Amino acid sequence: MGHLLIPVLVGVTSVAAYLVGAKGLRLSHGCFRKAVRRMLESLGVTLIFLGVNLGAAVIVILAARALTREFVSLYLAADETLLVLSLIQALIFQGWRDLSGANVSRS
């Protein structure tokens, strides 16, 4: 049962947040679906950044091995910080696209 703690906990707080948003803050139901879709889009951009970062890391490591006598392990590319940094890149990129789109619409 212990392994169900996290999903149940997050499920309960998610329902609570939805109720606070819908009833307390009177947020739009239609916008909720858009927000979920926006989250998936940001997640997709994160995975694209992650793929590009991983590919670049492998190329740099193989180039370093070929061009220098220094041995660099490919396992260096499998660093969990790359996922977090890719998420940051994706959020900035998405925000940039949104704000640029808004500016173009206004102009």
Next chain:
Amino acid sequence: MKPRQMKAPGRPRRMAWADLCSLLGGVGLAFFLVSAFTPLPNLLSRSMGDPSSLEPAEAIVVLGGGVMPDGVLSNSSMRRALHGILLHRKGLAPLLVFFGPVRDGGPAEAEVRAELARALGVTPGVILAAAEARTTGEEALRGGALLHARGVRRILLVTDAHHMRRARTAFEQAGFEVLAAPAQDLSSRVSRPEERLEVMRRIVEERLARLYYGLAGYL
């Protein structure tokens, strides 16, 4: 009028990009949820490893697993080393070979493990520390040459269960008869989401490593 004319051709492209990213994000989220909250990693983990075949051999070969610059062995390295030492104490082979290179100017992993074996009562004369090889492929080639020179043909190979199939193929290609002696560093019966994610990460990592070895012609 001009901004509208500009927007018309751009909008479908923007939508296509958004759809593609949403689809990718959905697949990524589903993969995360399945990996963390279902037994899929456990099932995949069981199917990846070779079964243990503990029979007498001419040498116990313990592959490298990582060492810190201050000489502290990684968990994986320590488990492999202890497994190799136990197999030797059981009398399964007369020679105990430790691999593991130097990292960031610290001591060689192979030497640290050899010291551990000596401290645990293994006779110094039967321990061989090979610190030159840095990858599984190099361990099979360089270590292979070292062992062939001593007339060793049949080995007990000690590495993680996930890593065993790739390592086994590399050593078989180097001319050895390989008996798998996997050291379990991650249980396939984990149930916490964090542990399942770690198992899935190792599975994906090893799959990519096999792909790389295949593309590079090592396998």
